[in-house]
Amino acid sequence: MKSRIRWLTGIALFSLCFLIMSVPAYATGQGNVDGGGGGMGQGSSENYWSPGDEGVRVSVISTSDHKVVGTPVDLTNRSPSDIRLHFGKVSKMSYTSGRGIGISGSRYQYIRPAQRLPKIISSQSLGPASIAEIKRYFTDEQTVRGIAGYVGIDFNVLINGEYRIMIEPIAYVTLQGVRVAMTATEAALYDEVAGGVVYSWMRGVVFQNLPLSMFLEKPDLGYPAWNGPITGLRSHQEIKTSLGLGIIRFNEELPDLSPEVASFDYEYHTNTEVITSIRVGGSQSDPDHPVSVTFKLKGRNYKVSNVYYPEGGSQLAWVRWTTPSTEQTMEIPVTVKGGGHTDKGTIRVKIVNLDKNPPPNPIADDRNDSYTRPEVPSKNQQTSADWSIWRPYWYSYWVWHSGNDDDDGFWCDHGWWKFNIDRYHANMNATMRVQPDGKSPTASGKTLKSGYGFNEFVSSNVSTNQSSAVTGAQNAVTYFPEFQYKTYWRLLDRMSGGLQSQFEFKQNQYSTFKRRTHFTPIWMPDGRYTPYTWLIDAWTPSGMLSLNLTDNLTINGNLWTDWHISPQAPD
Numbered sequence: 001m002k003s004r005i006r007w008l009t010g011i012a013l014f015s016l017c018f019l020i021m022s023v024p025a026y027a028t029g030q031g032n033v034d035g036g037g038g039g040m041g042q043g044s045s046e047n048y049w050s051p052g053d054e055g056v057r058v059s060v061i062s063t064s065d066h067k068v069v070g071t072p073v074d075l076t077n078r079s080p081s082d083i084r085l086h087f088g089k090v091s092k093m094s095y096t097s098g099r100g101i102g103i104s105g106s107r108y109q110y111i112r113p114a115q116r117l118p119k120i121i122s123s124q125s126l127g128p129a130s131i132a133e134i135k136r137y138f139t140d141e142q143t144v145r146g147i148a149g150y151v152g153i154d155f156n157v158l159i160n161g162e163y164r165i166m167i168e169p170i171a172y173v174t175l176q177g178v179r180v181a182m183t184a185t186e187a188a189l190y191d192e193v194a195g196g197v198v199y200s201w202m203r204g205v206v207f208q209n210l211p212l213s214m215f216l217e218k219p220d221l222g223y224p225a226w227n228g229p230i231t232g233l234r235s236h237q238e239i240k241t242s243l244g245l246g247i248i249r250f251n252e253e254l255p256d257l258s259p260e261v262a263s264f265d266y267e268y269h270t271n272t273e274v275i276t277s278i279r280v281g282g283s284q285s286d287p288d289h290p291v292s293v294t295f296k297l298k299g300r301n302y303k304v305s306n307v308y309y310p311e312g313g314s315q316l317a318w319v320r321w322t323t324p325s326t327e328q329t330m331e332i333p334v335t336v337k338g339g340g341h342t343d344k345g346t347i348r349v350k351i352v353n354l355d356k357n358p359p360p361n362p363i364a365d366d367r368n369d370s371y372t373r374p375e376v377p378s379k380n381q382q383t384s385a386d387w388s389i390w391r392p393y394w395y396s397y398w399v400w401h402s403g404n405d406d407d408d409g410f411w412c413d414h415g416w417w418k419f420n421i422d423r424y425h426a427n428m429n430a431t432m433r434v435q436p437d438g439k440s441p442t443a444s445g446k447t448l449k450s451g452y453g454f455n456e457f458v459s460s461n462v463s464t465n466q467s468s469a470v471t472g473a474q475n476a477v478t479y480f481p482e483f484q485y486k487t488y489w490r491l492l493d494r495m496s497g498g499l500q501s502q503f504e505f506k507q508n509q510y511s512t513f514k515r516r517t518h519f520t521p522i523w524m525p526d527g528r529y530t531p532y533t534w535l536i537d538a539w540t541p542s543g544m545l546s547l548n549l550t551d552n553l554t555i556n557g558n559l560w561t562d563w564h565i566s567p568q569a570p571d
Helices: 092-096 131-139 141-151 184-193 197-212 236-242
Strands: 005-009 029-033 048-062 068-075 163-175 178-183 246-249 266-269 273-282 292-297 300-304 314-322 328-337 346-352 384-395 398-401 410-413 416-436 447-450 453-464 475-479 489-491 493-496 500-504 527-529 532-540 543-550 553-558
Touching: 048 092, 048 141, 068 141, 092 163, 092 184, 092 236, 131 141, 131 246, 163 184, 163 197, 178 184, 184 197, 184 236, 184 384, 197 236, 197 273, 236 543, 266 273, 273 292, 273 328, 273 346, 273 532, 292 314, 300 314, 314 384, 384 543, 416 532, 416 543, 416 553, 453 475, 453 532, 453 543
Parallel strands: 005 029, 266 346, 447 553
Antiparallel strands: 005 246, 048 068, 048 163, 163 178, 163 246, 273 314, 292 300, 292 328, 328 346, 384 416, 398 410, 416 453, 453 500, 475 489, 475 532, 493 500, 527 553, 532 543
């Protein structure tokens, strides 16, 4: 088999650090493994995880459109027939594309593979998981053939380079006395809609060990490499965007899709309005015992008061601010007062300038005889977000207190605080349109000759039921096939802001008429020409919304064919 498989995951738990290794997999490829984790803390009779109670969700993903092929399957060495709650067979890719979490009480379906799974999650009682064994297992030809059979795809089709295999670790836990099956992504999503119940009772397992058990060394399928901490509790956003997954690929080198998410709590862009949030939990916070959070930003304190939540619950607290105009790293100290606490005392932020790699001046006699049409990339896409706010209210419980000979008695309110939850959401959609520039004299419709320029128009809309907590899309970055969708890109101008924003190319310094255009190279072969745009920086309390956009032009001929020689009229 000449195909190449790249294994991109990490294995972690309990150990402070695993040795980084690269071990060739049987017959098919090379592996890169990283991992981390930490102690899980103490459980209880109602909330616990047993070492070895684990599995793996397997999905086949099309590389062209990032669609899930067939139905994912859950593999396990156990017989978890006692699972009462799960979330269906949903791939992390589907959640990333905007699918919401759905709870199911139907019978949990699983497969016990003929080849026994290696240990996925390390533990003190069972010992550490073997990175080499896990890599050998998931790159073994028989394992890949088995996955092809489970999903219903021909083996030779699966390995032809048009598909990836995504794996996600699964933990079978007991949560409030109920047996639950969940991936790391599902745990984070469910915790957000359930008001922090998972974080309150299972934080060591599902917010540390489970997500850190697998992550990418190199970006693929729109997911970034994880270069962050390999120990400690991880945030909902980190889990949803970067953790709890591994990828098996069957083609050559991974594309460089710079710029990508870095190893900070947040990566922001210069001159951008953003939202920074943390999750606060602990003993009940109510109007009688309130919790407040203070963010220290650029020398100023931003206090968020009245952060309420019930006992065992949690609440997001956030601040809305504008990033500096220059690249830098920042630390944002966070102070919690009252009975609450958070896992982050300091938020690390990296500020990146996107407008620093515009394409160079096109050359009329440029050549690229070795050009091959690249695959259109797809960065991380998140088109919807959900968050909630606890709202306390007083529940009155009046009790009569009898008096004595001198007192007739009295009524006293022995009530207590109860909570409702207000749910909020945001959704983003957008359109992208490219067309030949008006200075292209021989263009027709969406067909132009190479060497001429084209214009781009992006329109976005963010809808929400809490506009004060949401920004519109603020940046759009376009990549081009002549640069293999890397090396150079254009940061578009935002022509209008707010929740409904519009973008166009900046004025091209190499355009004689200072047009908002991008010139196609003179050597671009005839056929489809596809610019790719990543629409970003629509911020919500639960993270950034982003969207992948493309549109097509047709190249037919080149501008030299428009030139001709004519005789000069005599004097």
